[in-house]
Amino acid sequence: MENTIVKVENLSHRYASQWAVRDINFEISSQGVVGLLGSNGAGKSTTMNIICGVLKQSKGEVYINGINLKDNPVEAKRNIGFMPQKLPLYQDFTVEEYLTYCADLRMVEKKQVKKAVQEALERCGVAHFRDRLLRNLSGGYQQRVGIAQAIVHNPKFVVLDEPTNGLDPNQIVEVRNLIKQIAVDRAVLLSTHILTEVQAACREIKMIEEGQMVFSGSIEMFNNYIEPNTIVVTLDSPPLNEVLQQIEGIRSVEQLTPYRFRLGYDGEKKTAQRLANASVSNEWGLMELMIEKSSLDAVFARLSKKQIK
Numbered sequence: 001m002e003n004t005i006v007k008v009e010n011l012s013h014r015y016a017s018q019w020a021v022r023d024i025n026f027e028i029s030s031q032g033v034v035g036l037l038g039s040n041g042a043g044k045s046t047t048m049n050i051i052c053g054v055l056k057q058s059k060g061e062v063y064i065n066g067i068n069l070k071d072n073p074v075e076a077k078r079n080i081g082f083m084p085q086k087l088p089l090y091q092d093f094t095v096e097e098y099l100t101y102c103a104d105l106r107m108v109e110k111k112q113v114k115k116a117v118q119e120a121l122e123r124c125g126v127a128h129f130r131d132r133l134l135r136n137l138s139g140g141y142q143q144r145v146g147i148a149q150a151i152v153h154n155p156k157f158v159v160l161d162e163p164t165n166g167l168d169p170n171q172i173v174e175v176r177n178l179i180k181q182i183a184v185d186r187a188v189l190l191s192t193h194i195l196t197e198v199q200a201a202c203r204e205i206k207m208i209e210e211g212q213m214v215f216s217g218s219i220e221m222f223n224n225y226i227e228p229n230t231i232v233v234t235l236d237s238p239p240l241n242e243v244l245q246q247i248e249g250i251r252s253v254e255q256l257t258p259y260r261f262r263l264g265y266d267g268e269k270k271t272a273q274r275l276a277n278a279s280v281s282n283e284w285g286l287m288e289l290m291i292e293k294s295s296l297d298a299v300f301a302r303l304s305k306k307q308i309k
């Protein structure tokens, strides 16, 4: 991959006797938002904690900007910003005090701190609240400060764990836009279990289930799993499944009840029309014809069950 910022090779991790992550390989390029999807317990946090250098893996290697995280953690971590799900905000600090503290922690050079804090304040739209106590910020603005602390040292790679959790719809849109904007000149890995989140913000998706990567590709490739479309049809006097299957454009027949069928089809309107015409001319007693387009949730469920790999 061109301009790779993160490279994960044969990553495995076990807690006590249980493997949480098994033999994961992926790369992330240097710009844009990548979504890390997975259901509860899938291994997202374990993977993110290892990539951020918070947890040491049992096996495998992680390279950040070409630097091996295990061998050279201090140098590698200069390139990483992390916003955990539970923000480590000190409620009695003002926004500026907090970001100054974070810049120190992130080893920003003393004389650069003021400038770095100013840039993060502006970039995240919180400059006008610089003197406000964190406890007095709304959830959306606290989240902005969380993102500001993750970019204060200008890292090339930022990891955000469920960044829109608990926000109202307006705040979600604002934080999402901010994430897109900070990803213009860096890579962002965003962990979430919300599909609309990845659709709205990500150019690429990685999905982990039971500790293994079950999908890795562009949002378009992911959306392809919505295909093939299906038609649900109810027929009072249905023919044999084979007869339905022979209709041009019909690819599969799944019998739901003696009278109801889910037909995989090529997505062409004409196929649905052909099916309706055949029902009428053969007197199959057409009661219902409904075109289904799998929701992203259905895709998610399908991938989760690893029917598709």
Ligand SMILES: Nc1ncnc2c1ncn2[C@@H]1O[C@H](COP(=O)(O)OP(=O)(O)OP(=O)(O)O)[C@@H](O)[C@H]1O
Pocket: 015, 016, 018, 019, 020, 038, 039, 040, 041, 042, 043, 044, 045, 046, 047
């Ligand atoms: N410290 C730990 N000790 C033992 N097992 C753990 C530990 N942390 C996680 N696990 C187990 O490892 C597996 C992966 O957990 P992980 O937290 O990485 O999943 P996740 O995808 O982040 O889930 P969630 O969205 O619920 O946080 C789970 O089976 C979990 O129970």
